[in-house]
Amino acid sequence: MFGNRLTKVFRRLGKQAKRLGISCYRVYDHDLPEFPFCIEFYDDKLYMAEYKRRHGMTEEEHDDWIIQSLKVITEVLGVSKDDIFLKLRQRKPGRLGQYQKFDRVQHELIVHEKELKFIVNLSDYLDTGLFLDHRITRQLVREQSGNKKVLNLFCYTASFSVYAAAGGAAEVVSVDLSNTYLNWARRNMELNGFTGNANYKYVQADVREYLKTIPSDHFDIVVIDPPTFSNSKRMEGFLDIQRDHAELINDCLKGMKEGGVIYFSTNYSKFVLEKEKINTSSIKDITKATAAFDFEGKLSRFCFKISL
Numbered sequence: 001m002f003g004n005r006l007t008k009v010f011r012r013l014g015k016q017a018k019r020l021g022i023s024c025y026r027v028y029d030h031d032l033p034e035f036p037f038c039i040e041f042y043d044d045k046l047y048m049a050e051y052k053r054r055h056g057m058t059e060e061e062h063d064d065w066i067i068q069s070l071k072v073i074t075e076v077l078g079v080s081k082d083d084i085f086l087k088l089r090q091r092k093p094g095r096l097g098q099y100q101k102f103d104r105v106q107h108e109l110i111v112h113e114k115e116l117k118f119i120v121n122l123s124d125y126l127d128t129g130l131f132l133d134h135r136i137t138r139q140l141v142r143e144q145s146g147n148k149k150v151l152n153l154f155c156y157t158a159s160f161s162v163y164a165a166a167g168g169a170a171e172v173v174s175v176d177l178s179n180t181y182l183n184w185a186r187r188n189m190e191l192n193g194f195t196g197n198a199n200y201k202y203v204q205a206d207v208r209e210y211l212k213t214i215p216s217d218h219f220d221i222v223v224i225d226p227p228t229f230s231n232s233k234r235m236e237g238f239l240d241i242q243r244d245h246a247e248l249i250n251d252c253l254k255g256m257k258e259g260g261v262i263y264f265s266t267n268y269s270k271f272v273l274e275k276e277k278i279n280t281s282s283i284k285d286i287t288k289a290t291a292a293f294d295f296e297g298k299l300s301r302f303c304f305k306i307s308l
Contacts, residue, residue: 002035003072010077016293017041024111025294026132027077035069039077040132042111046079047122049087085122110191114139116162117191119184129157129184134225136290137263137303141221142167144261148220151175151252153207158185160223161200162192171199173219177230179204208239211251220260222252228268241266246277253279253308262306271302282307 028039036051120129145167155174230239284305
């Protein structure tokens with residue numbers, strides 16, 4: 001059953017990816033409830049994560065099930081088992097052996113999107129370093145960044161910053177609370193040749209506090225892709241995106257030029273945009289418009305274009 005489904009979706013999505021020249025894409029996402037996997041191609045490597053669930057299997061039965069599932073995946077997708085990076089929610093000793101080692105051994109590789117390059121890590125973090133669902137949104141930012149000042153908040157590994165710089169942005173400011181991700185962001189920028197420019201800036205800060213300090217009438221484009229919830233020891237209080245999104249957006253609007261654009265996105269499944277609290281009437285839901293071919297009908301995020 002799993003093999004038939006995987007064959008069907010891979011035949012369709014693989015053709016589309018090849019036609020579009022895309023080598024990093026999601027090929028399977030919990031299509032069958034009995035096989036709750038997320039499977040993504042990163043060039044010639046495969047990232048596979050099992051969604052946490054109550055499966056009712058013993059540890060040995062679960063290991064057998066994983067091994068059989070991996071056998072199907074290697075056969076259908078034509079990927080060697082050595083090129084599959086399996087992310088398990090819990091580390092378990094025992095028979096998985098060669099697959100489990102990916103939870104312990106750091107493995108970075110450079111992948112391509114358009115002609116741009118990005119460092120991904122398929123083993124050491126919950127996320128890989130490149131959110132594939134924002135492929136179209138990144139391109140929108142690139143197309144609009146020429147000679148513009150771009151602010152990338154909660155920048156993570158700065159894929160939006162790379163796209164903005166590639167689009168000829170006059171200034172790119174990347175802000176994140178994590179120094180680990182800011183270093184990753186800087187490496188991504190440098191990998192694409194965006195170095196030695198004082199207008200490429202990296203700011204380690206609590207975004208909410210940082211926004212209180214930005215000058216007025218400065219930025220043309222702002223990207224906000226925040227976590228749903230955050231309570232880091234390095235920030236005052238905690239971030240709840242449903243509670244705090246209007247304040248975040250309004251603080252951005254204060255620092256933007258007339259005609260500026262905010263791209264706001266969230267993965268919170270119950271999110272409701274409180275338009276009446278936002279200090280502009282120009283708000284457009286672009287969730288469907290930014291849904292890439294490999295996420296159609298399965299997109300678990302919202303995306304809005306908010307203009308000043």
